Amino acid sequence: MPGGRLQDVVDDLAERIGRSVAVNDPRVHILCASRHFGDEDRVRVRAVLQRDAGSAAAGHILAQGVDRWTAPGVIPPRADLGMRARLCAPIRWRHHLLGLLVVIDPDGDLPTSSIDAVTAATHTLAPLMYQDFAAGDTERTAREGALRQLLDSSDTVRETGRDALARGGWLPSSRYATVTVATVAADSPADHGGAAEVALRTGLERVAADRSWRTEFCLIGPHGVLLTFSDRPLPDESLGARASALLEQARSVLAGTAQCVAGIGETADGGAEAAWMSYEQATGAARTAGVRPGGDDIVHWEQLGALAPLSLLPPDRLTPALLPGPLRTLLAQDPSGRLTETLTAYLDHAGSAPRTAHALHLHRTSLYYRLQRITELTGLDLADGDNRLTLHLGLRLHALMG
Structure with missing residues (x-):
């Protein structure tokens, strides 16, 4: 992304309207910010210093349905987070949501001229952001598509996925692979469908950011899929801790509006080429989470006993x-x-x-x-x-x- 030009647009807008301005990606990770104008709050300060507003703040913003907005709207304050009200304008290009232009507006008194300036700035920012979005989206789409093929039950499809990963330089060489599947059971799919995807991707990205593990991830239908590769079998406690961290991030984004559960497959000896078996097991284990005695939200396949084969029955x-x-x-x-x-x-x-x-x-x-x-x-x-x-x-x- 042409970061210098992006920053210039943000700085120019902030000076014109006299408010603190920031640009976030669709998952509310900050991309750039203006100087403070004395209206900053705890969330903004954290976002500027740590490049992350925190899962609770991100969840609050996403809970307003910003992924569906086509015009500027108001993000209400959250006193418990130290978060003032904001004006939030979606940055779109050809119907793609590229980011969010956010302006601190604690008293809701931005004049119409300033709101018009915010809208105009989104039109300037969109083409600047789209080129990098398209390039990154193309690679991400190809990589995740190949991972989905790698986890397919068909030998032919898996071979196609393995070849695609090898060509892209993404195929892990580790001997062992373990798959964790996380899913969000939204109270109302119509309300939480988009937010659930954002929540799962946020959780996957943050867990994968731990570079002590070789990790790949993708979304398959309603599931977030985390593949962990290693040169030796990993303890159940370590795998459970990763699943717990993933669910914690997703729940934080969703602000407690939906149940999150996870299943962990057996560690497959055979690396990437055997990961599909662990994926199917993890999917079955996730399906049983919450219905077994004790109501665990994280279930290991090997804990299921006689329930294991039943969990693989198609839901329909x-x-x-x-x-x-x-x-x-x-x-x-x-x-x-x-x-x-x-x-x-x-x-x-x-x-x-x-x-x-x-x-x-x-x-x-x-x-x-x-x-x-x-x-x-x-x-x-x-x-x-x-x-x-x-x-x-x-x-x-x-x-x-x-």
Whole structure:
């Protein structure tokens, strides 16, 4: 980007309107800023000094839907962040959002002439920023596209991706690869879809910035995908810490408006060419996060046990048709969920009545009554191994259905 000319536009605008001005990229990372005009706040000072306004401030700005704005709008203040109100104008070129022109406006008293000057400045900045955006976007698109191919289940597609990464000089030579998949379960996809992508990319970028790890990342559908390459298997604790950092960044950007979960696949011996297996496992593990006992938001594939193969079923195939008939009958006759909870605990404890009663804080007589009622409703003898397996798998599937 022609940084000198970009800075000149920002400085000229700031002098004309007498306010502190900054240009951020679409993820609210500062690109350049004018001198202070006595209106600076804690967020701006941090952004200028550290080149980063912080995830909470970025999340607050993104939560206003700025990625969809086509004209200047107001970012309300956040006293808890030490953040004053701002006028924010999108910088667009051919419908691409290139950045955000931000002006400190604590009292909302910018005159119309100053707002017009801000709008005019976005038109001047857009062509200056587009050339570098296009070049960087082309490389990023090619690299992420090749990574997506590398993780495909098809041998042919994976070979194409491997060749593309090799030609670009991006193919890691490490022996081991581990994939982490993070996803954002937005309360309202219409409201959070764009913000979710920004949140995941922000988290991926910040985790990948740790140069002690060889890392690649991409977005695949609603998932943020982090590939960690190493010359030796990495401890689960280290992989979990990276996943936790990724989710923390994403949550901060989303300001708590959506649930974030992650799955971690097994470490694949075979490096980049075997990463697809770890990716599929991580996707399945992420799908189970929050539905397993304990409700963990980070799940390792190897923790899933019998649930592991079920987690790889396509989401559109997870319908009640998969549930065994006797279990559907039980669910229909158990609106409170008490019997279903009892059956789950009984099967999870390998049919041990003492351990089940202890886990449910039940008197053993009450437990036997419930088990008898379950037998009557399902028509299945719970002492039979096949019946137990049928019901246990059905309960696991039911949990995956949410």
